[in-house]
Amino acid sequence: MTRADVLVVVGAGVIGLSTGIVLAEAGARVRIVAAEPPLRSTSAAATGMCGPVFHGPDQRTAAWELATVAHLTALADTEPAAGVAITTGLIAAAAGIEQAPPLADASVLVRIADPDELPAGFGFGMWLRVPMVDMPVYLQYLLDRFAAAGGLIVERRVESLASAADGAATLVNCAGVGAAALCSDEGLHPVRGQHVVVENPGLEGFFMPGPGASEWASWHVHGDHVLLGGISVEDGWDPAPSQVIADGILERCVALEPRFADARIIGHRAGLRPVRPRARLEVEDIGGLRCVHNYGHGGVGVLQSWGCAQQAARLARG
Numbered sequence: 518m519t520r521a522d523v524l525v526v527v528g529a530g531v532i533g534l535s536t537g538i539v540l541a542e543a544g545a546r547v548r549i550v551a552a553e554p555p556l557r558s559t560s561a562a563a564t565g566m567c568g569p570v571f572h573g574p575d576q577r578t579a580a581w582e583l584a585t586v587a588h589l590t591a592l593a594d595t596e597p598a599a600g601v602a603i604t605t606g607l608i609a610a611a612a613g614i615e616q617a618p619p620l621a622d623a624s625v626l627v628r629i630a631d632p633d634e635l636p637a638g639f640g641f642g643m644w645l646r647v648p649m650v651d652m653p654v655y656l657q658y659l660l661d662r663f664a665a666a667g668g669l670i671v672e673r674r675v676e677s678l679a680s681a682a683d684g685a686a687t688l689v690n691c692a693g694v695g696a697a698a699l700c701s702d703e704g705l706h707p708v709r710g711q712h713v714v715v716e717n718p719g720l721e722g723f724f725m726p727g728p729g730a731s732e733w734a735s736w737h738v739h740g741d742h743v744l745l746g747g748i749s750v751e752d753g754w755d756p757a758p759s760q761v762i763a764d765g766i767l768e769r770c771v772a773l774e775p776r777f778a779d780a781r782i783i784g785h786r787a788g789l790r791p792v793r794p795r796a797r798l799e800v801e802d803i804g805g806l807r808c809v810h811n812y813g814h815g816g817v818g819v820l821q822s823w824g825c826a827q828q829a830a831r832l833a834r835g
């Protein structure tokens with residue numbers, strides 16, 4: 518085994534770990550190089566809501582997302598350590614919007630919501646059943662699974678993809694927003710998000726408004742705790758949770774669901790969504806290094822993680 522036989526993955530968020538696992542479980546010798554451990558990545562701050570899958574303008578995404586949903590659904594049934602639960606909850610659109618884009622898998626639709634089930638200001642809603650991933654638990658599960666497949670993780674910030682390769686012939690770039698600097702990719706930028714984590718006051722499921730606003734009220738139950746959101750701050754590079762933003766999230770969520778008023782706050786999580794017009798999943802030759810890019814998944818990186826890992830692994834094998 519020479520250095521060239523090792524396959525290097527840059528990044529240990531949900532994209533890098535998933536890609537590392539698919540490669541290592543297929544027999545490759547894989548080394549992940551990451552500036553920070555998974556629990557400090559953006560992935561650890563994600564809500565972990567995986568669905569519904571819509572047919573959107575990018576024709577590639579539905580297949581990636583359906584592959585991830587299938588994988589997570591199987592984990593929910595077989596692997597309690599993965600932190601995945603199939604959860605029923607409500608997504609709702611503002612008054613005036615009467616229907617959603619076409620669902621790629623209509624079986625997730627439990628039923629259209631009755632008007633009296635919708636909070637004030639909402640005109641349309643769907644009860645859905647989707648995988649809900651407790652991200653810190655899932656990332657630990659992915660880490661353990663990667664190690665069990667023989668994978669190695671090195672904690673190191675790299676200044677270039679060539680230096681990360683360190684003699685390897687093939688590298689997969691899963692650096693999230695870090696790819697903006699590593700690839701001089703001006704199309705990639707951070708959209709900051711944040712959650713307040715509270716003890717569960719006795720709720721089940723989730724409430725999620727449709728996309729479009731820069732701040733909103735949402736809640737997602739993960740067993741004994743609930744993630745309250747949310748916010749989208751364009752070009753926000755600071756990964757630290759902000760108290761002002763947390764206060765705003767709490768105020769909006771208490772207005773939506775009064776039981777949050779007395780819920781004990783147990784944490785704050787923030788992260789930088791790696792937003793790009795389209796996720797980048799393609800091969801580039803960098804001076805003889807076969808580089809597979811797998812980054813730029815925006816606000817749906819968990820949902821796209823397994824499908825993209827499978828495709829990146831196919832591209833890495835050539």
Ligand SMILES: Cc1cc2nc3c(=O)[nH]c(=O)nc-3n(C[C@H](O)[C@H](O)[C@H](O)COP(=O)(O)OP(=O)(O)OC[C@H]3O[C@@H](n4cnc5c(N)ncnc54)[C@H](O)[C@@H]3O)c2cc1C
Nearest residue numbers: 528529530552553560564566675693695710817818819820
């Ligand atoms: C508040 C919030 C809620 C979200 N909710 C959802 C959701 O419900 N469902 C969903 O699908 N998605 C959601 N997302 C989006 C999702 O979190 C991201 O798309 C996903 O985490 C991106 O994963 P990643 O592995 O590409 O990036 P990251 O998790 O950011 O990981 C990047 C990795 O690259 C490493 N790295 C970067 N630069 C370098 C360098 N120079 N050298 C070495 N290593 C480097 C980092 O250390 C890290 O290990 C949410 C995001 C936020 C912020």
